[in-house]
Amino acid sequence: MKDGFGRQLTYLRVSVTDRCNLRCVYCMPERGVPLVSHEDLLTFEEIERVVRVGVALGVRAVRLTGGEPLMRRGIVSLVKRLASIEGLDDLSMTTNGVLLAEYAAQLKAAGLRRVNVSLDSLDPGTFAAITRGGDLGEVLGGIRAALSAGLAPVKVNCVPLKGLNDREIPALVSMAGTLPIHLRFIELMPVGCDGAWFRDRFVPAAEVQSVVEEVVRRSGARLSPSAPRPGGGPAACFEIDGYRGTIGFIPAVTGHFCGWCTRMRLTSTGGLRPCLASDTEVDVKGALRGGCDNSRLAALLMEAARLKPWRRGMEYGASDERRMSRIGG
Numbered sequence: 001m002k003d004g005f006g007r008q009l010t011y012l013r014v015s016v017t018d019r020c021n022l023r024c025v026y027c028m029p030e031r032g033v034p035l036v037s038h039e040d041l042l043t044f045e046e047i048e049r050v051v052r053v054g055v056a057l058g059v060r061a062v063r064l065t066g067g068e069p070l071m072r073r074g075i076v077s078l079v080k081r082l083a084s085i086e087g088l089d090d091l092s093m094t095t096n097g098v099l100l101a102e103y104a105a106q107l108k109a110a111g112l113r114r115v116n117v118s119l120d121s122l123d124p125g126t127f128a129a130i131t132r133g134g135d136l137g138e139v140l141g142g143i144r145a146a147l148s149a150g151l152a153p154v155k156v157n158c159v160p161l162k163g164l165n166d167r168e169i170p171a172l173v174s175m176a177g178t179l180p181i182h183l184r185f186i187e188l189m190p191v192g193c194d195g196a197w198f199r200d201r202f203v204p205a206a207e208v209q210s211v212v213e214e215v216v217r218r219s220g221a222r223l224s225p226s227a228p229r230p231g232g233g234p235a236a237c238f239e240i241d242g243y244r245g246t247i248g249f250i251p252a253v254t255g256h257f258c259g260w261c262t263r264m265r266l267t268s269t270g271g272l273r274p275c276l277a278s279d280t281e282v283d284v285k286g287a288l289r290g291g292c293d294n295s296r297l298a299a300l301l302m303e304a305a306r307l308k309p310w311r312r313g314m315e316y317g318a319s320d321e322r323r324m325s326r327i328g329g
């Protein structure tokens, strides 16, 4: 499946819920998030159908996300369904890690390959402040459980925020020294948060990289670029002698990835979104519930691909329509 500019769309992010057990400051407001009713969510059968048709059109990787995907009841059975689809080479999940200690082994047994865990701080107070009440110990336990379950590689995603967690970059770097994780620093995006707040908190990836380089240099080591891996995504990744893990930087805002974008998103309510930064959405739930056949479904996927813009123009703002928790981060 190609978009109107010849880009091959091989990667589908599937949001399985808009609900979350945390309220990260850059993602959701503390209160008053309008919640989707259960009937409006795609069922597992519906998600599986869309993924199967996507795979027939060339999708090779699916990432389950949300909201918090582990909040969706029966998530392990969805993993099992999707893992059995022939031609789907990679099945992964992005989670906040709160429930991961409980689920890691079951997810692995059901066929999940790997996880990305979001972790913005190693200080319990700062972690609770950024997530508005999260328990750091639960997430660290989740990361350990994912490593021992063999959900490899375990990627740990951190969004540096000026004045909130930017002092912790050295502590996070040392975590990659002792654990075999892929630590990635991701730029804050102007999605789901207020524009003025975004401008105050934004830390460019280049700035984070120079802090990391300095920390590593002082320890007498150096960063060397890892060989690019197929499907490795937009991160610039580095290895450090003596470190068990690797470190990457994702300039989600300052980088210009659009030309290489292979993604499409399926929202929890059954909308196909060709681009995170645009509100364009193709409704597949209506078609599924209206009894459409697979060729109609394939036509809708291709229609969404055709609508993918060449590049984004990210609007600042926190509209409910363009929240990562709704679209699937």
Ligand code: SAM
Pocket: 020, 026, 027, 065, 066, 067, 068, 069, 094, 095, 096, 097, 116, 117, 118, 157, 159, 186, 187, 188, 189, 190, 191, 192, 193, 324, 325, 328, 329
């Ligand atoms: N709840 C899960 C989690 O936190 O990993 C999955 C969904 S969450 C929306 C996916 C990712 O989006 C998280 O790593 C989170 O840090 C990131 N995210 C959310 N809002 C963001 C923003 N405004 N800028 C950058 N990353 C953001």
Ligand code: SF4
Pocket: 020, 021, 022, 023, 024, 027, 028, 066, 067, 068, 096, 118, 324, 325
């Ligand atoms: Fe929840 Fe993930 Fe958004 Fe944090 S980033 S509020 S954990 S959906």
